[in-house]
Amino acid sequence: MTLQSSYGLELRRNRTLPQLRDLLSSESLNAKKLIQPIFVSESLKEREEMQSLPGVYRDSKESVLAQIEFDLKSGVKHFLLFLVPGTKSNDSIPKSFYESAIGGIKQRFPEIFLWLDTCLCSLTTHGHCGLLGKKGEIDNASSVVRLSDIALCYAQSGADGISPSDMMDGRVASHRKILDQNGFAHVPVMSYSTKFKSNFYGPFREAAESAPGHGDRSSYQIDVRNREDSILSSIRDAQEGADLLMVKPGITSIDLIQPIRDKTGLPVGAYQVSGEYASLAMLAQNGFCKFEDGLLETWNVFSRAGASYLITYAARRGKEIFS
């Protein structure tokens, strides 16, 4: 299918596939509105369970296929894939790993909607989400070029949707442009549009091998104390052509979902991040609550707050928990 990209607002992008229509319907949250994150690591021979995230695995290109087969049977249609290359590089993209991992999944399961997270933190030697300049500062311009090249490689390999999580300025516009110019005008951009610097990403960074080697992410992720920046950041991504917006971490951002919806008119989802899932798992492991009850409580809160969709490590248990 080809879409004209010259009209500005491409509303048909979110209408074309049944999986997207289910994800973005105005119903309250339900199992069809959940997205399951998955990790594929190039250096793994066998899958390993994440200690801090019970029920979440780091997979090899091969072992992830059995996981997706299982998840499909549980009713999951949307996956958010994080690719962790075996070799770090600040100069090049591990194209063949990306192509084979994505291609392998989509050839086997054409019916899933596969989102790909674009960021540099799993790839760079320093673990920052952008490239560094001569003085060690984030170089926004070259970062956006590299990120867009990765987005194109993902789309060419079979990604259904692209999800930039790096928080560089201009990445959404540049993703949209490179996709449109290369025949991928139908591929939606789900932007991590309001992403805070947070203490809740710890378990993820272990899974994605993406902790910054020095410094922190406060020059590009939003300061939780700044409400104006957090809303402006989503408005800006909407103006640059994002199809779906997101707040992250979920539970610390629920007050922003409705204002962002009101100001942009776009669907706004939430990412229940690794630290949120791990906190509930730890409460449950210590006998303080039932894991499923804790999850359902938070999901009901996201629904009440107006989240259109939810990214959660427990998506594969969505049907069971909502029933």
Ligand code: PBG
């Ligand atoms: C990559 C990225 C992060 C998460 C999603 N994409 C980590 C970070 O910004 O350090 C966090 C997800 C989670 O904690 O579950 N930039």
